Every structure is written in structure tokens, then in C-alpha cells.
Amino acid sequence: MSETDKKIGFALNNITTEQFAVIESAFTEGSVVDLKAGLKFGISKDKKIISVLFSTKFIKEKSPFLIIEVGCHFKIIDETWDDFLNEDKNELTAPKGFISHLAMLTIGTARGVLHSKTENTSFNNFLLPTINVTDLVKKDVTFNLNKPQGKK
Numbered sequence: 001m002s003e004t005d006k007k008i009g010f011a012l013n014n015i016t017t018e019q020f021a022v023i024e025s026a027f028t029e030g031s032v033v034d035l036k037a038g039l040k041f042g043i044s045k046d047k048k049i050i051s052v053l054f055s056t057k058f059i060k061e062k063s064p065f066l067i068i069e070v071g072c073h074f075k076i077i078d079e080t081w082d083d084f085l086n087e088d089k090n091e092l093t094a095p096k097g098f099i100s101h102l103a104m105l106t107i108g109t110a111r112g113v114l115h116s117k118t119e120n121t122s123f124n125n126f127l128l129p130t131i132n133v134t135d136l137v138k139k140d141v142t143f144n145l146n147k148p149q150g151k152k
Contacts, residue, residue: 008098009077013049015109019069020117026063033126034059039103039136043092043143048081050074050094052106058126066126068117070110074102093142100137107131 035058042051055069076084084092094102111128118124 009080010050010074010102012072012105013075014071014073015113016071016073017069017113017117018053018071019055019067020113021067022118022121022123023063023065023067026060026065027123028060031060035129037131037136039106041094041099041141041143044073045092045145048076048078050076050099050102052099052102054103054106054110056110056128066114066118066123068110068114070106070113072102072106072109090145091142092145093140096137096140099141100133103133103137107133 035056037056040053043049051071051073053069053071057064058066084094086093114128115124
């Protein structure tokens with residue numbers, strides 16, 4: 001089996017809403033809405049979990065009026081974790097394609113959380129558009145296992 005054919009085993013372990021806020025006073029009708037988005041990554045070495053946190057802000061006239069950050073925490077099977085592990089450097093490297101896939105799953109989850117949190121409000125009209133993950137994930141993500149683990 002070639003390296004590209006190798007299956008990566010993982011499962012969604014947990015979903016967290018890290019932040020959610022609606023700032024009604026910052027919202028004005030009629031002006032252009034800007035969107036800022038970002039990703040952070042973290043791991044739990046002991047539990048073999050890779051976390052992807054997606055955050056976005058809907059902004060009008062330089063003021064955010066809708067803020068959300070959602071985390072998806074993925075349990076990585078032992079064999080895959082070991083494949084990602086470089087014991088000599090004490091690092092774990094998640095390949096770009098895999099981390100992009102986890103990011104897409106997290107963004108989709110954030111879209112659902114946003115809908116649920118704004119349902120039956122006027123802010124439910126603000127949908128998270130499709131996002132080109134290749135603009136957000138440009139390379140493999142490497143975690144230094146010597147450092148205290150957390151969001152990166």
C-alpha cells in the first residue's frame with residue numbers, strides 16, 4: 001500500500017462552543033458585512049486528540065456584531081497517531097490534507113452551531129459562506145510535544 005493510499009483513522013470525539021456573542025449595538029442595516037475567519041490547532045498527547053478551532057467574526061463598519069468560535073476534537077487511532085509521531089524530534093505532524101479535512105468538518109460544524117444559536121432571530125440571516133480551506137491551511141501542522149499543549 002502506498003503512503004497516499006494509507007487510511008487515517010479518526011473519530012469526532014467532542015464539539016465545543018468556545019465563544020458566541022451577538023452585539024446588537026454594533027449592527028447597522030444596509031452597510032457591507034465583512035467576514036474574518038481563522039483556525040487554531042491543539043492536541044492532547046495523553047488522549048491522542050487533535051483539536052481544530054474555527055473562529056469567525058461578522059463585521060460592519062469595523063465593529064464585530066456576530067462572533068463565534070467552535071472546536072471539534074478528533075480522537076486519532078493509535079496506528080495513525082504513531083504514523084504522525086516523530087519520536088526523535090518529539091513532534092507530531094498532521095499532514096496538510098488531513099488537517100484540511102478536519103478543518104472542513106469543523107467549519108461545517110460551526111455553520112450549524114451558528115444557525116442553531118441565531119434561530120428565530122434576525123441574525124439567522126447571516127450564514128457562514130463556503131470557505132476555501134486551502135487559504136487557511138497552507139502546510140502540515142507540527143506540534144512540539146515538549147511544550148505544554150493547548151491551542152496553537
